[in-house]
Amino acid sequence: MQVNTLLKTFSAAALALTLAACGGQTETAAPAAASDASAAAGAEKKEIVFGTTVGDFGDMVKDQIQPALAKKGYTVKLVEFTDYVRPNLALAEGELDINVFQHKPYLDDFKKEHNLDITEAFQVPTAPLGLYPGKLKSLDEVKEGASVSAPNDPSNFARALVMLNELGWITLKEGVNPLTASKADIAENLKNIKIVELEAAQLPRSRADVDFAIVNGNYAMSSGMKLTEALFQEPSFAYVNWSAVKTADQDSQWLKDVTEAYNSDEFKAYAHKRFAGYKYPAVWGEGAAVGAASEASATASAASAQ
Missing domain, CATH: 3.40.190.10 (Periplasmic binding protein-like II)
Known part of the structure; x- marks a missing residue:
């Protein structure tokens, strides 16, 4: 197959699957603000446990997301993993509230193979x-x-x-x-x-x-x-990574607050400076990611038939 044909097919198949995104573990704790002890029983949760792979995704939580959520009264804990298997199992088992490490093709395959009730939530800056x-x-x-x-x-x-x-x-x-x-x-x-x-x-x-x-x-x-x-x-934006949560949490207030933190102007400025050369979430509407999505949209039906 010619390279340009494969790339077009690649982008199209990616959009058809709603793509744009990524064992042993090391437990670390991001500095956390104390939760509101006076909160009534049954109120929206105020402690969020993140799971990421070691490196940039964990740094994003520690450097920017934890401080942003602390201002809203959340306590943040971080668990860093050294492989791609345990984070999804830990999420499904309730050891985590959210993980950040994987692209959507991997998530789709993994949750199908292991029959997990988890789903993607939002995209994050990703090194290609x-x-x-x-x-x-x-x-x-x-x-x-x-x-x-x-x-x-x-x-x-x-x-x-x-x-x-x-x-x-x-x-x-x-x-x-x-x-x-x-x-x-x-x-x-x-x-x-x-x-x-x-x-x-x-x-x-x-x-x-x-x-x-x-x-x-x-x-x-x-x-x-x-x-x-x-x-x-790789030139494709098909593998910009996603966060994942339990399906039951996809409409929760805490997830809305986490999503807002990752898409804030403050986080964007941090990402552009700290992670130059990364590929950014499509919702940010930046650069080639938008162009790739537009091209894929034009041929998505053809890719779906493959």
Whole structure:
């Protein structure tokens, strides 16, 4: 499939699924304001437990969201995880009130597989997936049999395959759904690329052992890598990440207050300064995200038929 055709299909399929977004855990506590002890029993909750992956999403909570919610009388607790499995299970089991770490294709697949009653709430700034140098330092150095590490969960692995297709290192089969692409969908491995599948958190360290590494943005940032070091980034806005909550909480006042904090002018200013180069929520109405959504809208019905 030609690159431009795949990208159009990718954007269209993304919108058709209402896309735009992302085990071991480390418990931390964001500085919290005391809740109102005089609140009547049964009143709207005033303690919110967030779950994020380690790094940028946790920093957003600690730096901006907790202080904003404290002004409204909320106590905020933060639990940081080191993988993509436990946060959704912890949410469904009531250990968390909200998590922030995943894109919608992953959420949709995970909740279906585990029969979880959770749903997306709002989008958050997200570092794009990128291909970073390992033993080789430029795209021009790619050689026959080059090794590339990639995330091993299905939705992120599909993203990695789309990137390799865009680079011209592999060719995906005509008509493949880029949201669910797998090794079986590789029509031709033009460079005989050896794809090394690893847990996403291990990808930054893998660069010492492979020629190139495809690394999730949050793990790149949390390991001290810079987005500007990427040799190639995915152009699509289909994987801007979402928060997730229990379906029963989707109309709660506390969630409305959290959503307002993430979409406030103060948070936007912080994100633009601290997380330059990220992709931002579509509701912010900024840049290419809006253009990508418009293009996808024009061809969404075609993608739905794939």
